[in-house]
Every structure is written in structure tokens, then in C-alpha cells.
Amino acid sequence: MSSSVTGSAPRDARDARGPWPTREETQAKLNRRNAAAARHRASQTYCTAERIEESAERHAGRACLIYGEERYTYAQANALINRVAHALHEEGVKRGDVVALAVENRPEFFFLWLGLSKLGATVAFLNTNVSGAPLAHALESTGARHVLIGEECLASFASIEPVAGSVWWVVPDPGMVAVAPAADVRAKRLDVHAPGLAEHNPPASWREGTVGETPAVYIFTSGTTGLPKAAVLSHARWLITGDVMQVTMDVTPDDVFYCFLPLYHGAASLSAGATAWAAGASIVLRRKFSKREFWQDVRRHRVTICQYVGEICRYLLTEPPRENDRDHTLRTLVGAGLSLEVWDAFVKRYGELDIYEGWGSTEANTNTINLDNRIGSCGRVPFWEMTNLRVARYDVENDAHVRGPDGFLVQCAPGEVGEAIGMIIDMPDVMGGRFEGYTSREATERKILRNVFAQGDSWWSSGDLLRFDEEGYCYFVDRIGDTYRWKSENVSTMEVADSLGDYPGLETIAVYGVQVPGFEGRAGMAAIVMQPGRAFDAEAFYRLTCERVPRYAAPLFIRIASVPDLTTTFKLRKVDLQREGYDAGQIADPLYVRDEKAARYVPLTPEAVARALGT
Numbered sequence: 001m002s003s004s005v006t007g008s009a010p011r012d013a014r015d016a017r018g019p020w021p022t023r024e025e026t027q028a029k030l031n032r033r034n035a036a037a038a039r040h041r042a043s044q045t046y047c048t049a050e051r052i053e054e055s056a057e058r059h060a061g062r063a064c065l066i067y068g069e070e071r072y073t074y075a076q077a078n079a080l081i082n083r084v085a086h087a088l089h090e091e092g093v094k095r096g097d098v099v100a101l102a103v104e105n106r107p108e109f110f111f112l113w114l115g116l117s118k119l120g121a122t123v124a125f126l127n128t129n130v131s132g133a134p135l136a137h138a139l140e141s142t143g144a145r146h147v148l149i150g151e152e153c154l155a156s157f158a159s160i161e162p163v164a165g166s167v168w169w170v171v172p173d174p175g176m177v178a179v180a181p182a183a184d185v186r187a188k189r190l191d192v193h194a195p196g197l198a199e200h201n202p203p204a205s206w207r208e209g210t211v212g213e214t215p216a217v218y219i220f221t222s223g224t225t226g227l228p229k230a231a232v233l234s235h236a237r238w239l240i241t242g243d244v245m246q247v248t249m250d251v252t253p254d255d256v257f258y259c260f261l262p263l264y265h266g267a268a269s270l271s272a273g274a275t276a277w278a279a280g281a282s283i284v285l286r287r288k289f290s291k292r293e294f295w296q297d298v299r300r301h302r303v304t305i306c307q308y309v310g311e312i313c314r315y316l317l318t319e320p321p322r323e324n325d326r327d328h329t330l331r332t333l334v335g336a337g338l339s340l341e342v343w344d345a346f347v348k349r350y351g352e353l354d355i356y357e358g359w360g361s362t363e364a365n366t367n368t369i370n371l372d373n374r375i376g377s378c379g380r381v382p383f384w385e386m387t388n389l390r391v392a393r394y395d396v397e398n399d400a401h402v403r404g405p406d407g408f409l410v411q412c413a414p415g416e417v418g419e420a421i422g423m424i425i426d427m428p429d430v431m432g433g434r435f436e437g438y439t440s441r442e443a444t445e446r447k448i449l450r451n452v453f454a455q456g457d458s459w460w461s462s463g464d465l466l467r468f469d470e471e472g473y474c475y476f477v478d479r480i481g482d483t484y485r486w487k488s489e490n491v492s493t494m495e496v497a498d499s500l501g502d503y504p505g506l507e508t509i510a511v512y513g514v515q516v517p518g519f520e521g522r523a524g525m526a527a528i529v530m531q532p533g534r535a536f537d538a539e540a541f542y543r544l545t546c547e548r549v550p551r552y553a554a555p556l557f558i559r560i561a562s563v564p565d566l567t568t569t570f571k572l573r574k575v576d577l578q579r580e581g582y583d584a585g586q587i588a589d590p591l592y593v594r595d596e597k598a599a600r601y602v603p604l605t606p607e608a609v610a611r612a613l614g615t
Contacts, residue, residue: 021372023382023472029248029371030386034432036243040236041429042213047235048117049210051242051277052078053201059280062253065107066301067285072107074280079199080107084115085206086198087190088146091167095120095207098143098218101264102126102157103150105287108171109263110273111192112148117216117235120207121146124218124230125264131156134227139163141439142218142230149187151176162186212236212431218439219266219362230439231363233270236431242274248356248369249305249332253280256329258303260286260294265309266362267335272307281305291315298328308335311508314342314501317349318531326351334358336476339498340376347375359420359476363447365435365460366422368474377473378466388423388433390459391416391466391474392452396483396490397521401449409452417467417477417492421449422460435460465492482574484513485521489552496524496555499548503541505534511555512574514581516613526555527577529562536560538592538601556612557582558592558601582609 056078064077072080093099099121103109116123124142126135128150135156139147145166149157151173162168168187216235220228245251257276261268276283284301294316297303313333334356338346347353359378360367366389368379381387391412393402401419404410412418425433437444449459465477477483478492485491493511501509507529513522530536538558545554559582580587584604591604593612602608 020374020471026372026380026472027382027386030382032247033244033369036247037240037432039243040212040240040431042211042234042236042431043429044212044236045210046239047207047210047212047214048114048216048238049204049207051239052081052114052117055277055280059253062280063282064276065110065283065285066256067107070107077107077110078201080111080192081114081118082199082201083192083197084111084190085118085202087192088116088121089119089202089206091188093119093121093146095209097121097146098124099146099148100124100126100139100142100144101148102128102153103148103171103263104128104152104173105259105263105268105285106150106173106175107285108150108173108192112171113217113269115192118202118207120210120214122215122218125220125269127220127228127264128153128156128262132159136160137227138220138230139166143439148190154187210235212239215436217269219264219269221362229443231266232436232438233266233362234431234436237436238270238274239278240431241270242276242278245271245275245334246278248371249275249334249354251275251279251281251305255279255281255304256301257281257283258286258298258301258306259283260289261307261309267307267309270362271334272305289315291319295325295328298330302329304329305332305334306330308333309337311337313338313346315507317342317345317502318507321349325349332356336360336378339501341498341502343375345502359464359466359474361462361464363436363438364422364462365424365433366420370473374473376475378476379474381468381472381474384472388425390421390423390453391418391468392421393418394465394480396480397485399480407451408454409449411453412467414468414470417465419480420462420464420466421452422462424448424458424460482512484524486513486523486556487521487552489550491524491553493524496549496553497526500526500541500544503528503544505531505536507531510574510577512578514557514578519613523557524553524555525557525559525577525582527559527561530560536590536592539599542594542600554594556594557604558594559587560590560592562589 056074060075061073063071064074065072099116101112101123103112113123124144126138147168148171149168150171154170169190170187172191213234213236215232216238217233218230219233220230257272259268259272263269284303330353332354336358338357355373356369357378358367358369370377370379372380381389392409393412393416395402401409423433424435447461449461452459463480465480465483466474467477468474478494482493483490497509497511510527512525514525516523582591582604584591592601593604593608595602595608595612
């Protein structure tokens, strides 16, 4: 049975900043969120377009989007959104059409996406970093016959051919030196800033038939393995996200969001975008994340709320300390993937913040969120009967759920590690608990567990391992498949990476299991990227592993990667790292192996590997 690497008591005991709210107090906060979500129904005709027009009227003169020196009020943003709607309506785009969008983080992303929403079209957000076969797969899996391509993304389309009958548009990038890749000659041009386009709200009849449960966007799930799947998100889901997060963080029109995460992911477009529009708050857009300019932007624009993901907070900690570290307006962080060690170091350096660490995914029908600022936790379930979330025992070694004598799955007790699953609620007009799935019916079915706790029930399978304590506080452990078994012990790659992530000079770290000929299970390996000018200290890193993780969980192999190959959620690509293993014949990066006798990591040689394995 799966178990946590470090155990729940030592990690939880490090957080002593209580007293913590009672179960009833936390549930009262959750009830506010539930009430906000329950306002939206599957059949409602109030959808994304109605929210945009309502916000534009209510907050007309307030800043909506800020991008460098550009500044758009809500009224101005709505006018540009309308320009898109009128222009594409003239081109024949209509309700129910799927339109793919490949534009980097700039205001035009919002204008195009929300303009299409006023036509009742479904918008497929494309990863702006993919090309070739993965890009062709994305277009095919969404069924898009209209494609809006930012000028900055044209080169990615040069190697693929348009699907027969499809239409491509190129959207000029004002900040780009003109280039003309091959894809340019196959595309029309759509300049949302061109004079002469109509700016009034288009008639609602153009989107007649669009209701809450209608697909609004397709968002590709991020990951480090395999081709991404296009998750379906309805208009009601976007509205619910905005309204729920508004009451969660008490967002007002005076708040300013900082958005540097890619808008084609849900963290930015759903959480930050939907919440700002619900509250009439401002969004400061940045094309790419910069750790050196992060705090400058926060101070310059008086940012109050920032969406984070993955390694962002740890990257910020790698900057040299400054006297004005606590001189800023930031009050709230919201996101996922913040380890206990980084969380603790972040607030000690930059001051106390409201940190809403959550667990869930783009396609999830359930989630948790830390409303109590309890360091290290991704949320709390005060009363399990009040949620559709359960944690089911999982046998990592055999890659299967544990079943009881009755044949059904077994729920975890406090401290046990299991898979987080969400009961699928399929009731007329009710959006809560729905699993909206993917554009692929087969992919949707693979994520559904049936006959779980009772005959005929169905549950969404997250693929994530969680544990919870006696007070209902939940902690993310790892992805199923990332957890590996070594020397009869289960090892969580995430917990090992989190425990070692504050090693001085470290830029990023990924922990994974690699096969060792003649041995069962997988041995631990860590790929490490050091900050410029910082060297890897094999002895100091060995000492840190002895202090932080059990001996069986300490990485056996170390790879010092020169250039990080990161996903857009700032994670090293484990699939490639695992495939290459510790084969010095195909890896140019420096490799090390653990030497217990020398009490350090030593350069990898066949003799050193044999000593480490005891062979």
C-alpha cells in the first residue's frame, strides 16, 4: 500500500502558526463558495458574453487590462471584443463553431477569445510552444476549422497544412518585427485595432441557443508525459470559477491581478481572468515570467493578487535578498504546487500573505483549497459528507486500487495515502460535481471509475495521490506513476523534490525513478539545474539528503542539467529524463552516484555504481 515518504507527523509538526479555525469555521468559508457556485445552472442563458457586457457597463471607466504602457478600460476592452465579434461574424463564424486560438499573453488574446464568445463559438486554446505533429494533433482533436494565429506564433504553423475547408487568420503583433513564414501566405489578416470595425454589442440572437452547459473553451491539460488532451469547460464553469474565487479572496474593483502564466492554461484564463471580470478588477498582463522583474511590476502597478504555479515562488527566492523585500502591495497568492519549505521561506522573506494553495485540475469535478493559510496544506475537508471528494486506498506496487471483501474500493483513514476521486453528479440543471470530460469520448471514459463504493456509482479519477490528517487538512503527495518503489518502500517524487528544493544555488529539481538492471522497482534519480555561477557541491547535497529524507528515498543518481527543458508550468520533462536514465553513453550532462562510505555523491563510473548497489 502506498505510504508517504517522510510521514505526516514530521512535516505537519513543522507548522506551528496556529491556532487553526474549527471545522465549523472552515466549513462556513466553504459554504460561501458553495453558495456562489450554486447560483449558476446548466440551462441559464446568462453566459460569458453577458458577464463581459455587464462588467463593461458597471465598471466602464475602470482599468481592465494593463500591458506595458497600454491600458484598456472595461469599456474600451468591450469595444475591441465587439470589433472581433463583428469582424468574424462577417467572415461566417457562427454559434457552435470551434475556433482555435494561438496567441501569446497580450491583450488581443482576451479580445479574440471573448469576441468569439459573443458569437456562441467554442474557443480552443492552443499551446503557443508546440509545432509539428503535436500542433496538428491539437487542431484535429478539437475539430477546429477556424484558426486565429498570433503573428508571433506563425513559425509554428509553417510545417503543417490547413485541414481541408479550414480558414486561418493571422493576428498582427504590434511589438514584433515583421516576418513572413510560410504559414503567413496561407492566412488572412485580422487586425482588431484597424479602423472602421463596429464597436457596439452584437445582437444576442447571434449566439441564441448558448446556455450554461454549452462548451465555452477547450483547454489542453498540461503534463510531462504524452500528448495533452483537450478538456471541455462550459460557460457556467467559467462563471462559477470567477464568482467562487471572488468571494474566496474578497476581490473588489480596487484589486490588481498579475498574470504572467500562459493564458492558454486554466490557471490564468479561468482563475485570474474569470475572477477579475467578475469583480471589475484589473489584470496586469506580462508576456513571460521574469523573476528579476516580478517585484518591480508588483510595485509599479500596485499588484495585490498573483496566480502562481509550480516553481514560481522558489524561483523568486533565488534572487539575492534586498532591503525592500517587504515593501510591496501584494496581499494574496493563489495557485498550486507550493511546497512546505518554500512556503515557509517565502513568507519569512516577503512578509505574511494570504496564500490559497489548492488542489484540482482543469477538468476536475472536485477540488480542495486552503482557506486557513495552513502552511503546506492544499485544502481542508471539515466534514466529508459535505463534499463529493474521497481518497481511496491505492497499491502503488501493483498499480491498482485496494478493494475490500465486498469488492468495492476502500476509503483512506487519516495519514494514509490514496487516490483523490470525485463522485460524478449528473442531475438536471445542476453544474456542481459534473465531469465535463474531454473532446475525446475515449479519453473521457478512461477517467471514469465505476462501481466504486456502490453498484452503479461513477467517480472521476484524478491520478493524484493525497493524504489528510485528523483535522481534515489535505496534502498533495504525488502523481500516480511518479511514485516509485525502491528497497520495498514507496517513494514520493514530489515529497523528495519538495524536501530538497531549498538547496542553496539550486534553480530547479525533478525527482523520478529509473530502472536498474537486476533490481526490482526503480531507483531514485534527481535532475538538478543550478543557478548561473553556482556549482553543485556533492558533499553538501549528500548531507541535505541525510537531514531531510529517509535513506531509501535519497536519490541514488544525480544529473546536473545545463539547460532546463521546462514545461509551461515550470516542470522538468520527466518522460525524457526517465527514458535516458543514468546512461553516461547518451547523456552529456555530469552524472553522480551516491557513495555512502564516502558520505558524498561521486562522479558516476561503473565501479561507483557497483559500490552504490552493493554488487
